[in-house]
Amino acid sequence: MELSFKPFTLELKHAFTISSNSRTTTPVVLTKIEYEGVTGYGEASMPPYLGESHETALKFLSKVNLNQFNNPFELDEILTYVDSIDKKNTAAKASIDIALHDLIGKLLQKPLYEIWGFNKNKTPYTTFTIGIDTDEIVKQKVSEAGKYKILKIKLGSVNDKKLINTIREVTEKEIAVDANQGWKDKKFALDIIYWLKEKNVKMIEQPMPKDMKDEIAWLTEESPLPIFADEGIQRLNDLIEIKGVYSGINIKLMKCTGLREAHKMLTTANAIGMQTMVGCMTETSCAISAASHISPKVSWADLDGNLLIKNDPFVGIKIQHGKISLNDKPGIGLEDSNKFWKN
Ligand code: MG
Numbered sequence: 457m458e459l460s461f462k463p464f465t466l467e468l469k470h471a472f473t474i475s476s477n478s479r480t481t482t483p484v485v486l487t488k489i490e491y492e493g494v495t496g497y498g499e500a501s502m503p504p505y506l507g508e509s510h511e512t513a514l515k516f517l518s519k520v521n522l523n524q525f526n527n528p529f530e531l532d533e534i535l536t537y538v539d540s541i542d543k544k545n546t547a548a549k550a551s552i553d554i555a556l557h558d559l560i561g562k563l564l565q566k567p568l569y570e571i572w573g574f575n576k577n578k579t580p581y582t583t584f585t586i587g588i589d590t591d592e593i594v595k596q597k598v599s600e601a602g603k604y605k606i607l608k609i610k611l612g613s614v615n616d617k618k619l620i621n622t623i624r625e626v627t628e629k630e631i632a633v634d635a636n637q638g639w640k641d642k643k644f645a646l647d648i649i650y651w652l653k654e655k656n657v658k659m660i661e662q663p664m665p666k667d668m669k670d671e672i673a674w675l676t677e678e679s680p681l682p683i684f685a686d687e688g689i690q691r692l693n694d695l696i697e698i699k700g701v702y703s704g705i706n707i708k709l710m711k712c713t714g715l716r717e718a719h720k721m722l723t724t725a726n727a728i729g730m731q732t733m734v735g736c737m738t739e740t741s742c743a744i745s746a747a748s749h750i751s752p753k754v755s756w757a758d759l760d761g762n763l764l765i766k767n768d769p770f771v772g773i774k775i776q777h778g779k780i781s782l783n784d785k786p787g788i789g790l791e792d793s794n795k796f797w798k799n
Pocket of ligand 1: 661662687706
């Protein structure tokens with residue numbers, strides 16, 4: 457098996473602002489694994505707050521030696537080796553995991569959801585993210601979100617109520633809120649969650665800083681809306697510590713090293729009575745398509761990362777009338793004519 461990788465920079469349609477920062481680009485590294493004339497594609501997306509960069513991903517990937525493996529179906533063996541190379545680098549690890557799953561699907565001539573036994577018709581609607589911005593831009597973004605049935609609104613600043621009121625001037629659509637750890641006081645958080653429920657908000661993601669576990673557990677107990685962990689969960693073994701703290705978890709391939717672990721997190725969370733959602737970073741259609749394959753089993757999906765960029769080099773899983781629409785292509789479901797790797 458032959459691994460190749462190249463850096464690429466995603467250009468965002470709008471500056472992306474959350475409670476902690478603002479930016480206009482996202483560094484990614486695209487990967488491919490070739491085996492007996494078949495190619496699997498992968499991606500690492502590295503928003504700066506996660507601590508990875510072009511430099512760290514390229515350094516990590518240059519240490520990976522896949523030539524020592526002759527059988528891509530020994531996926532667990534291969535990915536355990538990749539995970540053992542270094543402690544962090546979860547996005548770089550995901551880029552290999554995704555390419556390997558794509559390769560295996562192509563060798564079997566089956567889409568991943570079918571290999572996993574999931575029903576392609578049970579995909580959820582995806583939320584469409586509206587970042588913190590001026591009233592005028594927020595209204596423009598809401599109008600661009602026409603076909604999406606659920607909006608995801610980034611809160612956690614002093615203007616939260618004003619932002620929701622601005623949106624409610626132009627639409628009555630359901631809203632999922634992501635506070636990105638922005639609320640620091642549990643009683644303040646509970647008050648605003650009651651207010652948000654009246655505004656047809658359906659769920660709350662990461663209301664408070666991840667280290668405030670006791671306060672978040674209290675909030676989850678008292679809250680009229682489900683509370684999901686995002687910054688508060690990275691990988692499978694974090695589930696042990698947050699059971700009872702949140703109602704559910706946001707699974708992201710770039711945090712958890714890819715599809716192998718995402719699938720395990722989904723199964724484990726469901727087994728211990730936690731809800732699940734699948735989320736993303738700003739990513740190309742490569743990583744978004746990969747994540748779409750676990751979506752038939754989650755309660756919420758936030759897979760709009762490819763819709764927020766201007767220079768997507770892939771064509772993959774589409775959104776139809778706001779719903780994730782899995783296709784019948786093998787592997788992760790990309791059109792196999794890729795400009796990026798041909799140049
Ligand atoms: Mg989030």
